Amino acid sequence: MKNLNDIKRTEVVVIEDNKLFRKTLVDFINQSSEMSCINDFISCEDAIEKMKSNELDPSIILLDIGLPGMNGIEAIPILKSISPSAKIIMLTIQDDNESIFNAICNGASGYLLKDSSSDKIINAVKEVLDGGAPMNSSIAFKVLEMFKNFVPEKKDYNLSSREIEILQLLVEGLPKKLIADKLSISYHTVDSHLRKIYEKLKVHSASSAVAKALKENLI
Amino acid sequence: MKNLNDIKRTEVVVIEDNKLFRKTLVDFINQSSEMSCINDFISCEDAIEKMKSNELDPSIILLDIGLPGMNGIEAIPILKSISPSAKIIMLTIQDDNESIFNAICNGASGYLLKDSSSDKIINAVKEVLDGGAPMNSSIAFKVLEMFKNFVPEKKDYNLSSREIEILQLLVEGLPKKLIADKLSISYHTVDSHLRKIYEKLKVHSASSAVAKALKENLI
DNA sequence: ATTAAAACCACGTGAATACGTTATTGAAGT
DNA sequence: ACTTCAATAACGTATTCACGTGGTTTTAAT
Numbered sequence: 001m002k003n004l005n006d007i008k009r010t011e012v013v014v015i016e017d018n019k020l021f022r023k024t025l026v027d028f029i030n031q032s033s034e035m036s037c038i039n040d041f042i043s044c045e046d047a048i049e050k051m052k053s054n055e056l057d058p059s060i061i062l063l064d065i066g067l068p069g070m071n072g073i074e075a076i077p078i079l080k081s082i083s084p085s086a087k088i089i090m091l092t093i094q095d096d097n098e099s100i101f102n103a104i105c106n107g108a109s110g111y112l113l114k115d116s117s118s119d120k121i122i123n124a125v126k127e128v129l130d131g132g133a134p135m136n137s138s139i140a141f142k143v144l145e146m147f148k149n150f151v152p153e154k155k156d157y158n159l160s161s162r163e164i165e166i167l168q169l170l171v172e173g174l175p176k177k178l179i180a181d182k183l184s185i186s187y188h189t190v191d192s193h194l195r196k197i198y199e200k201l202k203v204h205s206a207s208s209a210v211a212k213a214l215k216e217n218l219i
Numbered sequence: 220m221k222n223l224n225d226i227k228r229t230e231v232v233v234i235e236d237n238k239l240f241r242k243t244l245v246d247f248i249n250q251s252s253e254m255s256c257i258n259d260f261i262s263c264e265d266a267i268e269k270m271k272s273n274e275l276d277p278s279i280i281l282l283d284i285g286l287p288g289m290n291g292i293e294a295i296p297i298l299k300s301i302s303p304s305a306k307i308i309m310l311t312i313q314d315d316n317e318s319i320f321n322a323i324c325n326g327a328s329g330y331l332l333k334d335s336s337s338d339k340i341i342n343a344v345k346e347v348l349d350g351g352a353p354m355n356s357s358i359a360f361k362v363l364e365m366f367k368n369f370v371p372e373k374k375d376y377n378l379s380s381r382e383i384e385i386l387q388l389l390v391e392g393l394p395k396k397l398i399a400d401k402l403s404i405s406y407h408t409v410d411s412h413l414r415k416i417y418e419k420l421k422v423h424s425a426s427s428a429v430a431k432a433l434k435e436n437l438i
Numbered sequence: 439a440t441t442a443a444a445a446c447c448a449c450g451t452g453a454a455t456a457c458g459t460t461a462t463t464g465a466a467g468t
Numbered sequence: 469a470c471t472t473c474a475a476t477a478a479c480g481t482a483t484t485c486a487c488g489t490g491g492t493t494t495t496a497a498t
Contacts, residue, residue: 104363104366104367105370110356127357128356130356131357131360132355132357132359132360133356133359133360133363134359135359136351137343138346138350138351138352140351140352140353140354140359141351141352143359143362146366147323147362147365147366147369150366150369151369170426171430172430173422173423173426173427175424203392204392205394206425207389207390207392207425208391208392210429211390211429211433214430214433
């Protein structure tokens with residue numbers, strides 16, 4: 001029972017429906033010298049209600065996804081609104097892209113699988129407090145895969161730099177005349193550049209050119 | 220000196236210009252029982268040449284970014300073309316978004332900072348072979364940040380479903396008349412829908428509407 | 439030096455567009 | 469019952485557009 005009050009321990013909240021796993025987690029946290037589990041909940045609804053009324057403000061929330069009632073992902077933004085400074089670490093068996101994607105977009109700070117060793121979990125808490133985003137390397141792999149999907153490989157239409165410049169202004173919504181003004185060139189020059197752009201992109205309207213430019217990252 | 224030939228060791232190649240760090244890495248790899256460093260290079264040019272002529276086919280390439288001559292990021296696709304099954308782990312001091320982004324897009328399988336412990340590096344190799352993508356949690360954090368930037372939070376412009384339908388066709392590059400034909404409605408109806416869309420999106424041209432629709436994922 | 443390509447400019451025409459204004463219908467909400 | 473609103477439709481007009489066709493100048497590569 002030494003060192004209990006020597007330093008301010010990191011306050012952790014656990015939200016997990018499985019009784020055994022929850023107990024294991026809580027015990028593990030309390031056994032460490034740096035952390036203390038100030039509360040544990042069986043559901044998000046419970047956590048949200050108690051955190052509101054009791055004004056709990058943990059530094060870390062360990063959150064399962066597969067919970068009865070409100071699932072962990074939906075709970076993220078709500079928990080964040082109650083306790084804005086809390087960092088949320090997902091601790092779950094769900095490792096499908098959809099879950100990972102939504103957790104990230106909702107603002108989770110870390111994503112571990114439940115089969116992680118207790119050491120890893122404790123360590124993840126430290127890393128999150130340190131500004132990191134701990135995740136299993138298999139999760140990281142999926143994130144990278146998704147990431148790559150977001151970046152379309154750009155075909156090369158051989159646009160000159162001037163053409164790209166004009167395409168950019170077109171994407172900004174400027175009509176030919178204003179493009180001409182902005183570049184201090186004649187309307188007719190913009191016109192002939194645009195024709196060349198249409199030809200290269202194989203389109204026949206400004207809208208199509210804009211769509212192609214944005215979809216294929218030409219700008 | 221036992222166990223040297225008991226099992227097939229994972230063949231690793233190191234590309235790193237700093238002599239001391241390279242030696243440290245190589246020694247560490249060779250001291251482990253699972254891996255063996257079959258070659259180490261001071262530059263990408265060196266590695267590419269020798270790997271081509273000697274038909275080296277390592278399972279893992281540890282690759283620095285900040286190399287004299289060709290940098291590590293440019294080298295990724297070349298190394299992959301020579302040795303397609305090789306997984307590449309970046310091991311570098313560069314932790315700017317640009318470098319991370321490019322390494323990922325070029326197909327790196329892992330991304331560690333040089334200050335990682337040797338244990339972590341050895342472990343990363345195992346994780347990569349296991350289909351994971353090991354990375355420091357600070358790197359992971361940056362990846363998540365970039366990831367979130369790719370997913371624009373969509374504002375709600377209160378477009379009706381019909382308006383969205385028409386906006387989609389506009390994005391496909393169809394002129395009003397063809398949109399009308401496709402939906403079997405009058406040109407004038409499309410026209411008035413588009414006016415409403417422009418009004419809601421606060422734009423004044425088809426191009427701008429297309430740009431906004433694509434940038435903000437309205438479709 | 440010659441060639442090629444990018445960037446520049448001009449005129450005209452028919453088509454398409456943006457927008458003011460007005461109006462009918464039917465469904466959803468109060 | 470009343471109102472609001474999406475969806476439909478129409479007419480006119482000034483503006484902008486796409487594209488045919490004709491150029492010049494500047495820059496870069498051979």
